[in-house]
Amino acid sequence: MGVPMDIVQTIEDAARAQSPPLLILDRVAEFLDACHLGTGPVHARRIGEGQSNVTFRIKRRGAHVVLRRGPRPPLPPSTHDMVREARIQSLLAPLGIPVPKILATCADANVLGVPFYIMKFVDGEVVTDAVPAHLDTLAQRRATSEAAADMLVKLHSVDATSGPRAEIGRPEGYLKRQVARFAGLWDLVATRELPEVAQLARWLEGNRPETQRHAVIHGDYRLGNLMFARQGPAQVKAVLDWEMATVGDPLADLGYLSATYSQAGSTATLLELSPVTALPGYLDRAGMAARYNAHFNLDLSALPWYEALALWKAAIFSEAIYTRWKNGERADGERFGAALEAGVPELLAAAAAHAARLP
CATH class of the missing domain: 3.30.200.20 (Phosphorylase Kinase; domain 1)
Incomplete structure (x- = not known):
C-alpha cells in the first residue's frame, strides 16, 4: 500500500x-x-x-x-x-x-x-508528554491544572443566549442529540462489529441526566488543546481546536476533561494525551472538578454519565480514524492507527467502567 x-x-x-x-x-x-x-x-x-x-x-x-x-x-x-x-x-x-x-x-x-x-501563529507551549522547564515545579504543576479548570469556568461563564453567541448552537436537547448523532456516525465509519457501541448508546439514552444550565461548550476540552505562555507562571495563551464547539450542557466539557485527564493509579486510554498530569503536583480528576464547580455549585453526582459519554464518543471518532488508516488515507500516525485496533475497544471498556459508577 x-x-x-x-x-x-x-x-x-x-x-x-x-x-x-x-x-x-x-x-x-x-x-x-x-x-x-x-x-x-x-x-x-x-x-x-x-x-x-x-x-x-x-x-x-x-x-x-x-x-x-x-x-x-x-x-x-x-x-x-x-x-x-x-x-x-x-x-x-x-x-x-x-x-x-x-x-x-x-x-x-x-x-x-x-x-x-x-x-x-501563536507561540506557546502545549503540555503533553513533557513538562516545559518553567512549569516543572510542584507549584507550577498545580497552577497549570488550576489554569485549565479556570479557563473552562471562563468559557462556561460566557452568555450563551443572546447576541451572536446564539449562532453557535441551540442548547435544547443537546445531550439527546449527541447520543443519537454519534450512534448514527458509528454506522457510517465502522468496518467491524463492536456490540458495546450500541449497548452503551442504549444505556446513555436510558440514563440521560437533566441539564442544569446551558453554556458555550468546547467539545474537546483537554490540556492538549491549551497553549501556555513560554515564560512565567502558568497562563493560557490560547484555546485551540473548536470544531465541536456548540451551546449545550457544560458538564459534557467537564466530563470530557475528567475522562481524558491522566492521574496516578488509573488505567490509561489512548485519549489521555497529556500523561504528565499523573505526576506529583497536578490536581487529580476530583480536584479539577471541585475547582471548576466552586464557581457553579452544580450537582456532580451524574458526572460518571458525562465521562462515559465522552469516551463512548471518543471511541466512535477514533474508529473513523482507524478506518481511514486501514484504507491508506493517512500518511502519518502509523503507530497511532495500528494502536486503535485494540484502543477503540479499550475506550469502550473505560466508558462502561464510568457508567458502572453512576449512582
Whole structure:
C-alpha cells in the first residue's frame, strides 16, 4: 500500500499523486496573495497532534500563519466544518476567550479539496508528554491544572443566549442529540462489529441526566488543546481546536476533561494525551472538578454519565480514524492507527467502567 503525500508544490504534482494531497503550495500562495498575507514562496510543515483535522505552520516573507483544514474526503456529514470553526473563534475573541486570531476563511473546496481557514501563529507551549522547564515545579504543576479548570469556568461563564453567541448552537436537547448523532456516525465509519457501541448508546439514552444550565461548550476540552505562555507562571495563551464547539450542557466539557485527564493509579486510554498530569503536583480528576464547580455549585453526582459519554464518543471518532488508516488515507500516525485496533475497544471498556459508577 502506498503512502499518500501531505504536501505538493503544484496542481500538476497533485494530479500525479495516488490520493489528494493535503496542501498544494501554489494554491496556498495564490490564496494568501489574494488575502494580502505575505509575499513570495510558501514554506509549510505539519504541526500538532491532531488525529482528525490537520494543521500546518505556514511561513513566507511578511507572514507567519497557521492553516487548518479537514482530512481527505469523503467526510461524514456535519463534520470537519472549518468555516463554522473559524466563525466560532471570531465570535468568542471579543468576549475575552483567548483564541487565535482568524485572518481568512476559504469555503471554496476547489482550492484544496476541502474548506480551510488561516489563523495567526501563536507561540506557546502545549503540555503533553513533557513538562516545559518553567512549569516543572510542584507549584507550577498545580497552577497549570488550576489554569485549565479556570479557563473552562471562563468559557462556561460566557452568555450563551443572546447576541451572536446564539449562532453557535441551540442548547435544547443537546445531550439527546449527541447520543443519537454519534450512534448514527458509528454506522457510517465502522468496518467491524463492536456490540458495546450500541449497548452503551442504549444505556446513555436510558440514563440521560437533566441539564442544569446551558453554556458555550468546547467539545474537546483537554490540556492538549491549551497553549501556555513560554515564560512565567502558568497562563493560557490560547484555546485551540473548536470544531465541536456548540451551546449545550457544560458538564459534557467537564466530563470530557475528567475522562481524558491522566492521574496516578488509573488505567490509561489512548485519549489521555497529556500523561504528565499523573505526576506529583497536578490536581487529580476530583480536584479539577471541585475547582471548576466552586464557581457553579452544580450537582456532580451524574458526572460518571458525562465521562462515559465522552469516551463512548471518543471511541466512535477514533474508529473513523482507524478506518481511514486501514484504507491508506493517512500518511502519518502509523503507530497511532495500528494502536486503535485494540484502543477503540479499550475506550469502550473505560466508558462502561464510568457508567458502572453512576449512582
